[in-house]
Amino acid sequence: MLVEKNVPLQSYNTFGIVAKARALVRIRQAQDLLSLAGIIQEQKQQAGLAPGKRLAPDLEPLVLGGGSNIVLTGDVPRLVLKMEIPGLRLMEENEAGWLVEAGAGERWHDLVRWTIEQDMPGLENMALIPGTVGAAPVQNIGAYGVELQDRLHSLDAVDLWTGRPFSLTAAQCAFGYRDSVFKHRPAGGPGPQEGDIDPATAGLGLSGRAVITRVRLWLPKPWQPVLDYLDLQRRMEQTGIQRPSPRQVFDWVVDIRRHKLPDPAVLGNAGSFFKNPTVTPEQCQDIIAREPRIVHYPMADGSFKLAAGWLIDACGWKGKMVGHAGVYEKQALVLVNLGQGEQGATGGEVMTLAKAIQTSVYERYGIRLEPEPVVV
Incomplete structure (x- = not known):
C-alpha cells in the first residue's frame, strides 16, 4: 500500500479549491482497506485508545470519491482515502x-x-x-x-x-x-x-x-418510467412523446442537467449546494399565500418539498459574489468558483456566501436551508 505525501487536491474536488492532503492512499481493492486498519490500530495505540474505541474526528481518515460533494476549507491533515475500486x-x-x-x-x-x-x-x-x-x-x-x-x-x-x-x-x-x-x-x-x-x-x-x-x-421488471417532475412533463409536451423509452428519459435528464448546471471542468462547483426543504401543509399554504408561484411538490407523508433554488432566487442571490465564490447565474441552487487555482475561490469564501444565503432565506421565509456538501 503506497502512501503519497503532500498531494494537491485541486483536481480531486469539483469546486477546484486549492488544498493539499498530508497523506493520501489510493484504494483499488477491498484488501487495501484491511492493511489500512492496521495503521489505524497503531494510531489508537499512540493516542492511548482501546482497539474498539474511535479516533477523534480530526484523526479519522477522510474518504474521497469523485470530490463532487465536498468543500475544502484548508489543507487536510488527515489521511485521505481516494476510492478507485473498479468493476x-x-x-x-x-x-x-x-x-x-x-x-x-x-x-x-x-x-x-x-x-x-x-x-x-x-x-x-x-x-x-x-x-x-x-x-x-x-x-x-x-x-x-x-x-x-x-x-x-x-x-x-x-x-x-x-x-x-x-x-x-x-x-x-x-x-x-x-x-x-x-x-x-x-x-x-x-x-x-x-x-x-x-x-x-x-x-x-x-x-x-x-x-x-x-x-x-x-x-x-417490467420497467415503469418516472415522469412526475415538471421538467420531464415539459419535455413530453415539447416532443409529443407520451410514452418515452428508457433511453429517451436518460437523454432528457442529461440535457436538462447540462442546461441547468455548469460543467465542473469549466466552472468549479459541487452541484446542488442546498437540500430542498420539506415543510408542513400549513407552512406550505402560508408561503403560497405570499408567493403563489413557489415551486413545491407533495410528499407521500403529507408534507411538501420546496425548491431551494427558487427560494434563493426569490431573495435576489442569483449572480451575487463573495470574493471568488458566486451564485450561478442560471441556477441559484448552485454555488460556483469564479476563479482558477490560487486566484480561485477558497473554502472560506464559499461558506461565507452559503451562510449569507441561509440567513437571507430564513429571514424572509422562516426556513433553514441545509447544505448538501461535506465541509472539511
Missing part, C-alpha cells in the same frame, strides 16, 4: 428484474449509462449526477423522482476499526432525504462500536468507521 457486472437476471454490482470507484454516471446500454433501465432519472458509486449510498443521491434507496439491494463495506468486511441491505442503511447511516457518527458508550459491526444495529452510525467497497442495485 461493473450483471450478477443475476430473472423475470422480476436485474441485479447489478458496481465497484465504489466507478463514476455514477458511467454506471447509469452502462445499464441503459445493456438494456437494463431503472436508473435513467439519476443520470449525470456527479460523484462515484461508493459515495451514492452515503448521500442517498436522487433526482427527478428517483432516489438511490429505491434501487439499492445491498452493499459491501469494510470496518476500519477491525479491518473486517460486512454487508448491509437497503433497510439497514437507514436512508433519509440525502441522508444515511454513513453520515452519522457512532453513538458513544458501550455497544457494537466496540466490536464487529452488527448490521442489525448499524443505524447507530457509521461515519468515520465504515468504507463502502461495492454496491448492488436491483432494477425491477
